[in-house]
Amino acid sequence: MKKNFLHAVFYFLILFLLAALAFAQPTIGGVPHQVYGGVTVNGAPAQDGLLVVAKFNGKDIAGTTTSSGRYGEVPNTFKIPDPNGDLAGKTITLFVSNVQAATFIFENGKSSKIDLSVTIASPPSTTP
Numbered sequence: 001m002k003k004n005f006l007h008a009v010f011y012f013l014i015l016f017l018l019a020a021l022a023f024a025q026p027t028i029g030g031v032p033h034q035v036y037g038g039v040t041v042n043g044a045p046a047q048d049g050l051l052v053v054a055k056f057n058g059k060d061i062a063g064t065t066t067s068s069g070r071y072g073e074v075p076n077t078f079k080i081p082d083p084n085g086d087l088a089g090k091t092i093t094l095f096v097s098n099v100q101a102a103t104f105i106f107e108n109g110k111s112s113k114i115d116l117s118v119t120i121a122s123p124p125s126t127t128p
Contacts, residue, residue, distance in 0.1 A: 030082030031108040036072030037115040039096055045069025046096065052116065053095045054080045056087065056106075066096075071116070082108060 035054070039046035050066040064071055064078040072078030080092060087106040094102045094116060101116035 030085035030087060032079035032081050033087075033092075033106050033108065034072065034077055034079045034111040035094070035104070035114050036070070036078060036111070037113045038070055039066050039101075039115075040069070040117045041096065042119055043117075050097050051095075052078070052101075053098075054078075055093045055095065056090060061092075080106065082106070 039050065046066040046069050048067050052064050052066060052071045053060050054062040062078065062080045064076060067076065088108050090106050091103050092106050093100060094114065096116050096118045097120060099118040099120055101118050102114050104112060104114055
């Protein structure tokens with residue numbers, strides 16, 4: 001009888017420790033949201049090397065450059081990270097050469113085609 005009680009206590013302690021370890025794991029963040037599409041500047045396909053930036057609450061969270069009038073396509077996929085796992089449902093703003101081009105709602109694991117179009121008074125220069 002005493003042996004069965006000790007086994008029950010032992011198994012209870014093991015289950016308790018496993019549960020405690022499961023809850024103590026650090027947050028690994030959320031799955032990124034991939035965006036891609038065409039980019040036009042002043043009505044024409046964007047030149048290579050223009051900066052496309054994703055911002056949340058005014059802070060840069062990701063960036064890429066244009067190629068052949070496009071951004072975010074293989075092999076240079078553009079994935080917006082969610083390092084703290086708290087961006088789902090939040091609005092992300094995309095900029096081309098510091099000009100706001102689009103907004104979208106962040107969804108973990110989603111891939112979205114978002115074409116960007118901006119008007120810029122002076123022709124943009126490419127990134128080095």
